Amino acid sequence: MTQVTVGHQANGHSNKLEKKAATTDKVASPGDEQLVLNTIRCLAADLCQQYKGGHPGTVMGAAAIGIALWRYEMRYNPANPEWFNRDRFILSAGHACLFQYIFLHLSGYEAWSLDQVKKYHSPATKGSMAAGHPEIEYPGIEVTTGPLGQGISNAVGMAIASKQLAATYNKDDLKPIDNKIWCFTGDGCLQEGVGQESISLAGHLGLDNLILVYDNNSVTVDGRIDNCFTEDTSAKLVAQGWHVIDVYDGSNDLAAILEGFDKAKQLKAKPVFLNIRTVIGYSSRKANTGPAHGQALGDEEVAYVKTQLGFRPEEKFVIPQRVYEYFSECRTKGGEAEADWNVLFKQYQEKYPGDYKELSQRIKGEWASEGWDALLPSKADLPQAAQPTRKSSGIVVQALVPKFNSFVAGSADLLESTFVSFKDQVEFQKPDSGLGDYTGRQIRFGIREFAMVGLGNGIAAYQKGMFIPIMSTFFMFWIYAAPAARMAALQGLRFIGIATHDSIGIGEDGPTHQPIALASFYRALPNINLIRPADAEECMGMWQLALDDKSKDTPSIFALSRQPVPLLDGSDRSKVQLGAYVVHGRDVEEPELTIIATGAEVARAIETAKLLQTIKRVRVVSMPSQRHFDQQSPEYRESVLKQTSSLVVAIEAWASYGWARYAHASLSMHTFGHSAPQQQLYEYFGFEPDNMATKIDSWAASWKSKGRLPGLGEFEELLLGYVRH
Amino acid sequence: MTQVTVGHQANGHSNKLEKKAATTDKVASPGDEQLVLNTIRCLAADLCQQYKGGHPGTVMGAAAIGIALWRYEMRYNPANPEWFNRDRFILSAGHACLFQYIFLHLSGYEAWSLDQVKKYHSPATKGSMAAGHPEIEYPGIEVTTGPLGQGISNAVGMAIASKQLAATYNKDDLKPIDNKIWCFTGDGCLQEGVGQESISLAGHLGLDNLILVYDNNSVTVDGRIDNCFTEDTSAKLVAQGWHVIDVYDGSNDLAAILEGFDKAKQLKAKPVFLNIRTVIGYSSRKANTGPAHGQALGDEEVAYVKTQLGFRPEEKFVIPQRVYEYFSECRTKGGEAEADWNVLFKQYQEKYPGDYKELSQRIKGEWASEGWDALLPSKADLPQAAQPTRKSSGIVVQALVPKFNSFVAGSADLLESTFVSFKDQVEFQKPDSGLGDYTGRQIRFGIREFAMVGLGNGIAAYQKGMFIPIMSTFFMFWIYAAPAARMAALQGLRFIGIATHDSIGIGEDGPTHQPIALASFYRALPNINLIRPADAEECMGMWQLALDDKSKDTPSIFALSRQPVPLLDGSDRSKVQLGAYVVHGRDVEEPELTIIATGAEVARAIETAKLLQTIKRVRVVSMPSQRHFDQQSPEYRESVLKQTSSLVVAIEAWASYGWARYAHASLSMHTFGHSAPQQQLYEYFGFEPDNMATKIDSWAASWKSKGRLPGLGEFEELLLGYVRH
Structure with missing residues (x-):
């Protein structure tokens, strides 16, 4: 069991920056850091207040974590967000996207100008990249998150990818893949089952390139999480095969966060969970409450926050030059890291040309050569x-x-x-x-x-x-x-x-x-x-x-x-991409009836066609993909279904829903299934060819006698008699 | 932290029955118990072998747990499976249904005759209740399970229900609700996220009427679970606020299981997790393997098992009379328990007539009086x-x-x-x-x-x-x-x-x-x-x-x-049950166009109708429920949609899928959405009334000029221009 405590349990909201700053040589000037923290908090308050919506609290509470990540710990190049060996950052708590946008701006991603960040909650339809949840399309965003818990699973997947590539391509002397995966999670993702499943598997797999950063503010939309979540998360993660590092004052104690991250990068054989306690909405009087989670603070409170933090209430979106200077190193460090890697990869190319070829092809997204x-x-x-x-x-x-x-x-x-x-x-x-x-x-x-x-x-x-x-x-x-x-x-x-x-x-x-x-x-x-x-x-x-x-x-x-x-006489792999094609009766020129079927029901449809009495000119269409069929020209679709001149019936052992677009009637499931051998179920629910032929014959005869095709509202489900008893 | 160990780590498969039997006065005769265990194992092997399918392994491995539950621990009355204050048993590992069926038979549920149990894997469509997963329709089955993990959540729900009823209706002197909820889980349910979520919440809520019995055989379809699941489950559950009891030889050590269950019933303030190690497929040479999980053993292996356990290979489905005698107490005990409760409930009726009235009404499933x-x-x-x-x-x-x-x-x-x-x-x-x-x-x-x-x-x-x-x-x-x-x-x-x-x-x-x-x-x-x-x-x-x-x-x-x-002039609560009705333009006798809409789009549809130029005789239909509309008579449906004489178009800010059954065209979403204020999204995706009116006008005009209504294959999506960039 590895469980490490970093820093001390917080006593109120005392600011530990100065005290701790001395303990690590990484921290620049404590004064600067305090200014940076305060700037970010005021900026978050302003950005939410402008459109009176959004999630300010996490940014305000976790600003120090963001500084630790973007200014100190993560390896990335703002000038080239796609650099292959970058660390990956996944914001599983996607609603806190403003947190990510602000740091993308401060660390120097060109696309993330302050003007762009100010588009938070303004229409994506008019060019905002600062969407309500981070979206993969935009620079610096590795994956779209929002539905809670899934970001953790994405991060575990990325850690698998990185491990697998490293094991496949790295050599003792040259290691082109050695990045880390950082995942930022709130309380919600840890409650969701998918988060739990992913954590369990990551522990089993021992993914020590994965660092899960828990912004433990213990507040959700509905308030304190202790109204529904009181487990000992750190102990649980230890039981699931993780290293656990506890940090107790994550809203202030940057030194402790840095110490934790440094340890996390060194720990081996298991993924690392950092349980960092923070105060949501820190420095607002709404701190530690549900409203700080998902609402703008209100004009008065924004003014209060600014006053407390030494900013002028009447000035908005203020980022002092010293704050930019503080982050300027990000670009320098990032550029150097990529340049170093380029040298390494060049050496790799020379020494391991075969692996290089495959790896560089794959980096470009090509999985195979033609043929x-x-x-x-x-x-x-x-x-x-x-x-x-x-x-x-x-x-x-x-x-x-x-x-x-x-x-x-x-x-x-x-x-x-x-x-x-x-x-x-x-x-x-x-x-x-x-x-x-x-x-x-x-x-x-x-x-x-x-x-x-x-x-x-x-x-x-x-x-x-x-x-x-x-x-x-x-x-x-x-x-x-x-x-x-x-x-x-x-x-x-x-x-x-x-x-x-x-x-x-x-x-x-x-x-x-x-x-x-x-x-x-x-x-x-x-x-x-x-x-x-x-x-x-x-x-x-x-x-x-x-x-x-x-x-x-x-x-x-x-x-x-x-x-x-059975392998069907008329089946044709090249037609699958068309969504549907005539699989039986292609030579029937003017069909009176077209039977559409899919999957295992196609063979049954062909048998059915052969048993029909009323109607003899019958075609059977296999429709492996409705979507691809919809994408074909009207002419092709008509040539397959002949729906303007023939009756069309669909056979599928699923619900009829959606078939009225293609057919005048269907033979479908109208209820849930049953426990029985499959052959007997097909029979029980009416999908035996002789029964289907009888149903279709009688239906077709009635329309034949009407002398017209069914219209809207006349779609019929021919097996409606078959219902669960 | 409560973590109790019962019994000792197993050394191979030594049979501890005799040794342990002396330690508890509950266990009848060790010889009987061994016979019961062996009978159940042979029976499971036979039952799977007859149709060459099913899940024998859990029954064979967990038979002793079943004996402990049905013969000793659970309170229920086989003669009245619906007795209100019974303990509830939920088989979360639904694939192991044979386990439950066998004990329902042995403990004396009339419906579960041996003939019925022998219908395992024979068609439910021909009267088998012994379905491939337990189904709620049948006596003694509290809930249908099968999709893994959900049984645990059902059990937690039942524990909440029981707690809530007890707190509401029990009195200091008379407690009509004091049952336990027993949930039997395998490895799979504990891996599933929904299981994890439920465990977390049950721990938070402190549901001490819930006992989760983990049949820890560590084998799934794909073999040993240590290929994907290596966490310390007991430690995890402790961290999640559960009492944990570890039992180490659950395939043999009945006394330890009983001791664990007795403890579990006494423990307070937290739910109880029994981690009982068993050997899947116990007494077969396939024990401890994936095939023992979900395949019949094969004739040869069934014969081997029977020989090992002192049964004759050529005799099938053998249940010695002594085994029935062993379980005969279940009916006696159950009948007495219910009789006692009836007396108690009678006293309750006399002393607390108001509560009695409400409770007994609710027991009958009536939630409110009329009006x-x-x-x-x-x-x-x-x-x-x-x-x-x-x-x-x-x-x-x-x-x-x-x-x-x-x-x-x-x-x-x-x-x-x-x-x-x-x-x-x-x-x-x-x-x-x-x-x-x-x-x-x-x-x-x-x-x-x-x-x-x-x-x-x-x-x-x-x-x-x-x-x-x-x-x-x-x-x-x-x-x-x-x-x-x-x-x-x-x-x-x-x-x-x-x-x-x-x-x-x-x-x-x-x-x-x-x-x-x-x-x-x-x-x-x-x-x-x-x-x-x-x-x-x-x-x-x-x-x-x-x-x-x-x-x-x-x-x-x-x-x-x-x-x-807005509150619509034409809206009518009494029509919702019809699925759809005319909400605007009821007085339009022969509409040229019917617009169907749902939800927030209905008001927009009415606005749109007013803006149309080409067509003036327009009705708007609100369709809150497609399902209920489908259940109406063809005459009613025609009277609402007038689809044989008017054009019909559907407006809904979801995918068009399914609308072709009701409409000739739709205005729908063709892609995922965007981040923007809702008003701008409706505009962006084309749902503003002026735009919709333009689209519909032009579409309707083209059909008007054709002089006929669109047919099959001519369904159109009128907003196809609006796609994600």
């Missing part, structure tokens, strides 16, 4: 017998992942069921665990689906395009991970999500494990590919689509069957 | 000025919650923003906290959205209908809670979900906080009411719908605006 898709078996070389699409997807994992270092794969405890293991895989594990080492590209995420995808986002964001994380669990449990998958779509981070056992086809596990509505969320979500392939051939096309450059800013989720599906 | 909705203000008495629907919803919270003890309210740290606080509220807190007491009906869930709803499900399932939990956070964070909301819908548990700040209307917080696609999930999900009211009047109808008896098996989520909306 990678030739590594996938042709249709003729695919297994010709029926097999689950989860297994067919595994063919691609086997073909590509061992060859390309950009892939990391992993599972939330369903490695074999989801077919993401690969030949000669090494597990990403602590070298002394006996289970693997940090070169490993197979990550055991544990039963932590949300953290898995949050970590994946961190890995993907580490250096965009450098990694393509592959993550897997049953489709149903992509609902646990949905908040993180959404953040990937929002940020344009590519991952591959393997979502197996994707329907009632999971069988005996029953309704708790059978997704009905989840696809509707992913289909409605912007910028994510939800792909449900019909067979092994479409699995090839699905991977091609996801790995294509066109998807480089888009995550993909593959919904895959547990149960075997 | 409660008269407590809601009439439209004339509602605030006539514009106000946010979140605030209007709060009017109902104020009107009803203080009056009816069935309501518990709470928030994930957004109490005031979501308007779920109420007059004279008492917080549900430890009595010695100084913050409230256990009679409290305001629960501070902390920043733990998923646990909040999991707890709510436990509260709702405690005694169905006895509580109606009200839970709140921003709509966006109902994505964190979605896995639990889904479980409520699956189980038919009523809760009220307050989901405020429901769109880009949240403003400056930006895209991370602006839901786009989430509504599609909730609209597609069976058995949940997603209601988005247009104004204060519809807020009244929304609450009426959710609290009506028709919704007693259905959870509701209210999507509410942060920003003010």
Whole structure:
């Protein structure tokens, strides 16, 4: 157990700066530091007051932590925010973005001028980068945060990325990767389950390049956290395999913070948690209250704060020149650090040209040279017998992942069921665990689906395009991970999500494990590919689509069957990117009926088509991706669905929601599932071809007799009789 | 810190039964107990082998824990599984359902005959109650579990329910509520974030009626958990405010388990965590491996196990009479316990008739007498000025919650923003906290959205209908809670979900906080009411719908605006239950155009209607609930939308997904949002009435000139020009 105390328990709000300053040679002039602290506090108060909104309290309470980070501890180059070997800073407490914006300005990021910072809470739609939560698009922001807890998972992912790269490319004499990951968290992120999951896994993995800085102000929107959170966080983190450093007066005791950070950088074998007590809204009379968390202080209080801190109430946004001078070293130090690294990397290039080539390619975001898709078996070389699409997807994992270092794969405890293991895989594990080492590209995420995808986002964001994380669990449990998958779509981070056992086809596990509505969320979500392939051939096309450059800013989720599906005569990998295509009955010129189906239901749809009595001119369309189909021209869409002249019916063992855009009727799930073998569930819920043919026949006959196609409001669900008893 | 060790670290698999039996007078005959253990192990092996699937390992490893629970520790009456004051047992490790089924059988639940238990993995669709995960519909099952971690949250909710009832109704001399909540968890639930959140809150609340039994076999699907989980769980739980009892040989040392449970029942002021080490698949050669977790053992191995344990390999499903005799006391004890309680409750009735009346009404699931909705203000008495629907919803919270003890309210740290606080509220807190007491009906869930709803499900399932939990956070964070909301819908548990700040209307917080696609999930999900009211009047109808008896098996989520909306002339609370109705232009007999809108967009739609140039005969429909509209007759639906004769367009600041069923076109969000004041976002994304009128005019004119209505495949999204830059 490592638990270190730095500084002393605070007695009130005594200012310890001068006293402590003498104990470290790092601190410049105590007078300067006090001015800097006061400047930042007044600036935060002004910035929130101008639009009467925002989060001033954290900036005011944690200003000394910010000084320690940006002025002293972190390695970065403000002149080149993208420098590869920079430390990464993740603000998990995203609502405190002003904290980050102010230090980005003071440390010299050109884009973060004072004018820009003053745009806090003014419209992003009119050019403000100072959004209400930090956004990845802007310089110095590593990842978009806001939904609490996820920043911690992103940071753990970044720490994995850095460790994995270091283990892969560093040499005894030359180490191009040796940065640290700093994550700033408030109380909220530590309450959220995803934060807990990530902390647990980081401890297990022993990620000593990760430093989690806890701004322990113990106040949230609703007031003191002791109304809902009274655990001993430091002791808990020790139990979870972390080094813990306690700092007791984080609003003032800069020397103690620096001492803590210095220790944190030296500690080995475990990640480090700094529990730094601060006073939210420090120097305001609203200090230590909920309103200091998420409201502007009010004009009167802002004036009070300024008066207390030696500033003039009538002057706004004041940053004395001495404060800029205090931070001027950031640019110098940063420039030197990058220059040194450039020299090192040049030496690396000369001595290790092969590794250099691969690494520098990956830094540019290129994961493979052209022609990678030739590594996938042709249709003729695919297994010709029926097999689950989860297994067919595994063919691609086997073909590509061992060859390309950009892939990391992993599972939330369903490695074999989801077919993401690969030949000669090494597990990403602590070298002394006996289970693997940090070169490993197979990550055991544990039963932590949300953290898995949050970590994946961190890995993907580490250096965009450098990694393509592959993550897997049953489709149903992509609902646990949905908040993180959404953040990937929002940020344009590519991952591959393997979502197996994707329907009632999971069988005996029953309704708790059978997704009905989840696809509707992913289909409605912007910028994510939800792909449900019909067979092994479409699995090839699905991977091609996801790995294509066109998807480089888009995550993909593959919904895959547990149960075997036949290799279809008409399936065609090249058509998957079109979203839908005619898979059966292409030669039917003027179809009377088009059946759309997806995934495991496509084979059933083809069987159904063959059994129809009323209507003989039938086509079956496989629609692996609604989103890609929507992106096609109206002409292509009409050529596939023939919806202006033929009846169209959709077959899918999920909810009907969303199908009215493509079909006049659907055969869908209208309720939750059941526990039974999959074959019996398909039968029970009405998806047997003979039953479906009967339903469609009767429906089609009635419309035939009406002599017109159904219109708006006439969408029918043909299996409505099948409901849970 | 309380951490107690019971028994000794196991040396191999030595059988400690005989040795320990002498130390407690509770244990009957050691010989019997060994026979019982062996019988259960062989039975589990047989039951999985018959259909070659299932989870035998936990039953075999934890059989002694089951004996301790059902034979000795838990208070319940097999003859009346619904007896109110029974202990509640929650199997959080739902995949180990066979464990529960076997003990339900042995302890004498009539419905759980051996024939019924033998239906494990046979179709629920053909009468099996022995589903792949336990389902609430069946006797002795308190809650449906399976998605890992949620059972723990359900158990914490039940412990809250029991504590709250006890504090409300128990008297010094008569205590009708004094049961315990037992939760059985495996490794997985403890890794899941929702488990962690729930554990943290239970520790904070000091729920000493909760006993969490950790079947610590350290093996999951993917093998040994030390490949991903190496924390010191006992130390962690101590840090989280739990009593911890360690038992080291839980597969054999029944006496130690009993000693632990006895201690657990006596310990006060904190919940109790029993960390019981077991050997998964005990007595098989596959013990301690992943395959023992989730696969049948195979014929050969089943034979081996039986031979080892003194059973005949060729005989299946053998339960010796002595085993039944061993458990016969369960029925006797249970019957006596209930009889005693009936006497007590009779005394309670005589002495405390008022409390008795309310309590017994609530036990029957009746939360209020008729006429409660008269407590809601009439439209004339509602605030006539514009106000946010979140605030209007709060009017109902104020009107009803203080009056009816069935309501518990709470928030994930957004109490005031979501308007779920109420007059004279008492917080549900430890009595010695100084913050409230256990009679409290305001629960501070902390920043733990998923646990909040999991707890709510436990509260709702405690005694169905006895509580109606009200839970709140921003709509966006109902994505964190979605896995639990889904479980409520699956189980038919009523809760009220307050989901405020429901769109880009949240403003400056930006895209991370602006839901786009989430509504599609909730609209597609069976058995949940997603209601988005247009104004204060519809807020009244929304609450009426959710609290009506028709919704007693259905959870509701209210999507509410942060920003003010006017009270609409045409709004009508009585129409909310119809899902949609004409809110403007009712007198327009033959509309050329119908505009559907929801929530805050309805007022904008009415403004838009007034600005149209091309088309003058326009109606506006408010559609607070798609689901309820779908349930109306075709005639009603046609009368509202006039879709066979008029153009229909939908306006909603969410994704267009799903609207093609109701409209020919939509004005929707096509991308994630932005950080800006809400008014500017509505403008930026094209939702200003003048812009919408222009778009609709031009679209309508083009169809007017075509002389027909759009057909399938011609659905248009009229704001597609507005995309994120």
